[in-house]
Amino acid sequence: MATSERKRLPTGLHDVELAALAAAGGRREFGELVRRHGAVVRGLLRRMGAEAATADDVAQDAFMQAYERIAEFRGDGPFPAWVKRIAVRQYLRRRKSDALLVSEDASSEQSEAAPDVGARIDLDEAMKGLNPAERMCVSLCYGAGFSHAEAAEALNAPLGTVKSHVKRGLDKLRERLAPDGRQAGSVANG
Amino acid sequence: MAEHEFDSRLERMFATAPACNDADAFARKVEARLDRNWRVRTLGIGSAGAVGGLIAVTQVLHSGFGFRIQQASSVSTEAVGSAFQQVLTHSEALLPSGMGVGMFLVASAIMVVVAVAAATRIFDEV
Numbered sequence: 001m002a003t004s005e006r007k008r009l010p011t012g013l014h015d016v017e018l019a020a021l022a023a024a025g026g027r028r029e030f031g032e033l034v035r036r037h038g039a040v041v042r043g044l045l046r047r048m049g050a051e052a053a054t055a056d057d058v059a060q061d062a063f064m065q066a067y068e069r070i071a072e073f074r075g076d077g078p079f080p081a082w083v084k085r086i087a088v089r090q091y092l093r094r095r096k097s098d099a100l101l102v103s104e105d106a107s108s109e110q111s112e113a114a115p116d117v118g119a120r121i122d123l124d125e126a127m128k129g130l131n132p133a134e135r136m137c138v139s140l141c142y143g144a145g146f147s148h149a150e151a152a153e154a155l156n157a158p159l160g161t162v163k164s165h166v167k168r169g170l171d172k173l174r175e176r177l178a179p180d181g182r183q184a185g186s187v188a189n190g
Numbered sequence: 191m192a193e194h195e196f197d198s199r200l201e202r203m204f205a206t207a208p209a210c211n212d213a214d215a216f217a218r219k220v221e222a223r224l225d226r227n228w229r230v231r232t233l234g235i236g237s238a239g240a241v242g243g244l245i246a247v248t249q250v251l252h253s254g255f256g257f258r259i260q261q262a263s264s265v266s267t268e269a270v271g272s273a274f275q276q277v278l279t280h281s282e283a284l285l286p287s288g289m290g291v292g293m294f295l296v297a298s299a300i301m302v303v304v305a306v307a308a309a310t311r312i313f314d315e316v
Contacts, residue, residue, distance in 0.1 A: 027224045035217040039207035042216070047204070056216065063220045064227075080205075123203040142197075143204040174196055177203075 016075035023071045030067050037080040038063070041087045047127050048139040050091060058094060062087035081145055088144045092154055126176040134169030137162050 013021070015033060022030035041062060045055035066073075066083050073082055127135055140151040148166065152159040210216070 027221060027228065030224065031217050031221040034220045035213060037207075038216045038220075039210040039213050040205070042210065043208040044204070046208075059216070060220055060223065064223060067224060123200075123206075124208060139204070142200050170196070170200075173200065177196075177199075 015079040019070055019073050019075065019079060022067065023073075027067075030063075030070065033079060034063050037083060040080050041083055043124075044084055044139060044143045045087060045091055047124065047135065047143055048088070048091060049132050049135045054094075058091045059087055062090050065090065084144045085146075088140060088146075089154065123173075123177070126173050129172050129176055130169045133165045134172070137165035138169035138173065141166055 011032060013029070013032075015036070018026075018029045018033050022033065038059060042055050042059045045058050046052060050058060062083060066086050069086075073079065127138075130138065136155065137151055140146040140154065141148060146154065148163050149159060151166075152162040155162065
């Protein structure tokens with residue numbers, strides 16, 4: 001039964017075609033879009049600092065909202081980028097009360113210690129080395145495709161503050177994501 | 191230059207979905223919520239329609255509408271009957287010799303059917 005249902009799923013269709021079918025009421029077609037892009041959306045929310053359960057809740061809500069507004073998706077950009085923006089705004093709304101998001105004080109919070117030299121780390125691990133404000137700003141600008149100005153507006157923070165969080169975050173990531181898996185500073189030193 | 195390369199690399203890394211073993215389960219949860227919402231909406235709209243219809247019928251019955259309909263119907267039946275009688279009287283004079291009233295009615299009915307078909311066709315074309 002489950003197998004036959006899976007066979008009927010429109011797996012061969014492009015995102016735009018699936019979105020058009022979903023706009024006509026196709027819930028299975030929209031489910032296929034969720035199957036394809038759910039992980040990217042959930043991953044972004046986690047990289048922004050959301051707990052796994054919260055990220056899943058917000059991602060679900062975002063997809064529900066995306067289904068309601070699917071007629072607005074014209075295919076001008078990729079579908080995941082469109083949903084990611086919805087998810088980011090949902091997450092920020094949920095955390096609106098958290099003033100610590102991008103305050104200057106937040107930048108002084110201790111981030112995790114840098115990994116040992118030679119340890120190969122992925123993006124998720126590297127993001128853990130950023131403080132919450134840096135994670136948020138870098139994720140918005142590099143994960144959700146926000147410009148600095150858009151991020152500042154979404155976070156209700158000064159543009160300069162966002163830019164400095166992004167810069168500090170990038171410096172840390174550059175150090176941790178050295179091409180050969182070693183810290184850039186260590187390479188330079190030795 | 192190196193900065194730009196790093197930016198591109200970072201964007202690519204962000205665009206790469208992290209491994210999720212429960213991607214299918216997550217999609218099924220969303221589908222279940224969509225189905226549930228759809229059922230609730232259908233039920234809500236159906237219920238609202240039923241309740242609205244019931245209220246409308248009750249209002250109509252309480253307003254003495256039936257009595258007025260009966261009155262209007264008897265008046266109009268008389269009017270239509272007399273008009274029909276007049277038409278028959280005039281048509282008998284117009285009919286060619288040998289053509290009965292029954293024949294005239296059948297011909298009229300066919301013309302009406304043809305007119306309706308033509309109107310439907312025009313409507314479809316438009």
